[in-house]
Amino acid sequence: MTSIDFEGREIPIEPGDTIAAAVYRSGVRIFSRSFKYHRARGVYCGTGDCPNCSMTVDGDPAVRTCVTPAVAGQKVERSTGWPSAGFDVFGTLWWLRAFLPVGFYYKSLHQPAGLWSVAEGYIRKLAGLGDVPIGHPPGNPERRYHHPDVCVIGGGIAGLAAALAAAAGGAQVVVCDEGGVGAKLPPGPLASRVAALRDLVRVSPRVLLIEHATAVGIYEGPLVPIAGPDALHLVLPKKVIVATGASERHGVFKGNDLPGVWLARGAALAVGRDRLTLGRSAVVAIDTEAGLESLEASRGADVPVAAVLVPAALAPRVPGGAPVIVGGRLVEALGRRRVRGAVIDGPAGHQRIACDTIVLALGFVPRDNLVRQANAGPVEVSVAGDVAKPGESFAAAEASGRSAGEGNPPAMEPAPLPAAPRNGFVCLCEDVTAADLDLAWHEGYQGTELLKRYSTVTMGPCQGAMCHGHLRSFVAERSPVPMLSGATTSRPPARPVRLEDVAAGARYPLEWHTALHDRHLEMGAVMEWAGIWKRAERYGDVLEEYRAVRERVSIMDVSTLGKYQIAGRDATAFLERLYPCRVADLKPWRSRYALLLNEAGYVFDDGLVGSLGGEGYYCTFTSSGADAMESWLRDWAESWGHSVRIVNQTSTLSAINVAGPRARDLLAKLTRDPVNARSIPYSGMSRITVADVPCLALRVGFVGELSFELHHPRLESVRLWDALLTAGAELGIKPHGLEALRLLRLEKGHIIVGQDTDFDSSPAKLGLEWAVKMDKPDFVGRPGLLRLASIPPNRVLRAFTFPGKEAPLDGAQLLAGDERVGFLTSSRFSPALGHGVALGFVYRTPNGFPTNVLAVDGTGRLLMGSVAPTPFYDREGVRLRA
């Protein structure tokens, strides 16, 4: 025999058992403790509609055990109660309820300041409901996308009939069911018919049946996410049919939450399907014809029926043998930890009946959350079966489903409201009683939406399945305004769903790799995120990498730069209008540093723009800006009606920067093309072949040394990299990573957009006015700059030096006297200069912008610095122009 582990106890399970059935059979009656008062709760609905049987299963909290199959080896425990759910000392809270009225925390826990943050932790622990399973091994669900013609939500008789009818009409159909199809049905003609339809669905090539899968919501599209056991199914159908059926109406009376009170279908399932014994004596309250079947089920289990409460119309149909109280009404369930009796209000007045089971057959409520969700948006859905007309015969439900599948769905009939609640628990999830609603009403929360927000009624895990109708009837009795008693808004998730399912397929961040990624790893590089890319941060000793650039020769993978070719009739006019620098006067095969401004005149990217002669222009952008630049360029081209060809070559071309005083010597070993200063001067470009790899060489100066950026076909990148390293060995070559680059460029005072800029960094704030030609008639950002010209900048980027052998950390705060006057954006110790160098923003003070500052960086150091001109290193630019 197989078993599950229930709180350390082995509990046998039988084939077809739900967890709840197995636990109940073992003698457990208290399945949970309630949210606020820690009231004892037992199995109630048996159909997954209420919260009472929620437990933690294999670490997953809030699992509805009445609809979850028992699987051998499961670890099951109740989530609430101390020392146990069976005996919970916090059950005494019920006797303190006068001090815990609805919304008590709004009234009492707001003063003194900070009280709530302390109280919240205790309240959360008291509430129970399990813990988020942090550290739980991820189930790693994937996503599946489906594009059927029809999505049917609900695999009951109506849903299956709808699916088959739609498929017969040639449609592709996805149908989902929360449990196994038919799992919520007791043995009988309906179960047999559903099984027959299920078999037809399973062999239909046009229907995909997804069982044990919960429809989370209905979104625009329409899009129906369905959390299944294996994956999150994202269904994008042309049409949605909701056939979610109906839940049984919740009964609200004093003591209505005691273990031993059952909704009739749950009782019938427990007896007929799970072969459980409910008790020794039952009171059955019947309001509808369908309730008579529940009476039969109870009788079939040999539970003596102590009384049947029934309306006069149904009285003649009550089978003989049971005492019938015509017109009788349940007033109270007696007992503390479980039902011990019932108080009936009947023709003979109040009457106490000893019993241990109360079965409620009070009618049906459509499970219409999804319909209300869809109707709140622009999605039209069809309905079928009980959700359209609760309580109809199963033949009628099948016909209704068939019609919906054929394109003639039934109209949705408004469900009648129950009698207004007088006593007892309206909302089982949130422990909201009729008295709570009454208090809230008198405090001014007069309407369903207001009561919902104030008392949290309908906001628990069952999402109003039990209490929504009672809330509406409560308001309707007190106000004649229909709007106040209207249905509340329904939002996803319609049913509980695991966070893991919501995040299905999202655990795989896109990690862009250059062609040299594997080479970097082979060389022992420490990789780091740089925007969307993974880049080499260092290969070993950063200082050694730095020295290779300053003293010998080094290479760096700069393939991540944005690389675009711009051609076409209007290419020059387009770029002239795009950039704040001049473009039209660029000589062929020369390039220029260029800022990119947004419409407000703020810097958001930078790079080079170079002329390719008759081939148009070659533009580079920062690595982090590469991805978004294409749409930005296209937007402007379209706005201006320019005929340009914008070709994104970021992925097509790789780039390696060869830098250092011996860079030319290295290239000369690998190319027959001239690379002297006259052939490729500083800021010049040329097409050369290096190690048999065709390259566009750009003379650049970011690191402040003689540098050639070799842009080349991606598939040739490894070959070129290897050739450079091999040929450079005798020159002492060493590759450098991002950290060395940050230091090298800082010594030149070059900014990194994003690090040394902010969202409102104008060229003037950055000291880059020289890169902007305001005498041009128009360019992106020019109107913004004209406006900014009349506003003195409140802060500016300045360069600082820090004497001594230390430099503050990036982000260090700057003080002048006692006043905070700015912060550093980049800061390093300069090996070449022997002191700290930095860039940072300083704010305007009454005495102007501070020139002497004290840097505080959280390490305990206080470093004096002063404003200095840039570049710090090679001020005349002799080295990079070599």
Place this chain on the structure above:
Amino acid sequence: MLKVFSTEAAIIACHAEPAALGRLAAPDGGFVARIAPDEVWLIGRRTARAELVRRAEEEVGAPAGDGFVADQTDGWAIWSVGGALVREVLGRLTIIEIPAAAPAFVQGAISGAPGKILVDGDVAHLMVPSPLGHHLRDRIVAVCGDLEPALDEPRAFVLSVGAR
């Protein structure tokens, strides 16, 4: 059996006014893919790369005219999936609805990556920027674990069901 293999193709991007692009014919054994009103791709055999560029430049008036042709072969990684379950595989990788008719060409996200898909009978060619080629390969293998994917040798691109 589900075969997963990389495909070697030439991808020649042709940028021009829509009318000029309409003149472009599919290469032999290849495909013309409309990327945007002013851009089409010629997808053909890798060995025919230079010839495709030359032909395209003639057709769209590049480089002298207003059109522009760029060899983007290096910029795109192509991983292909072959077998009867190819549409099932696509349903695990992309939200894009694949037309029933073949060959079908669609654009959109493939497992989060910007991509393009060419479905040719029971073979689907999935294209993503080369820097994400490893991601696509890994995701195909991961999501198809239960379909027993077999990593096969790289193949040369050739369209089986006809042009355009």
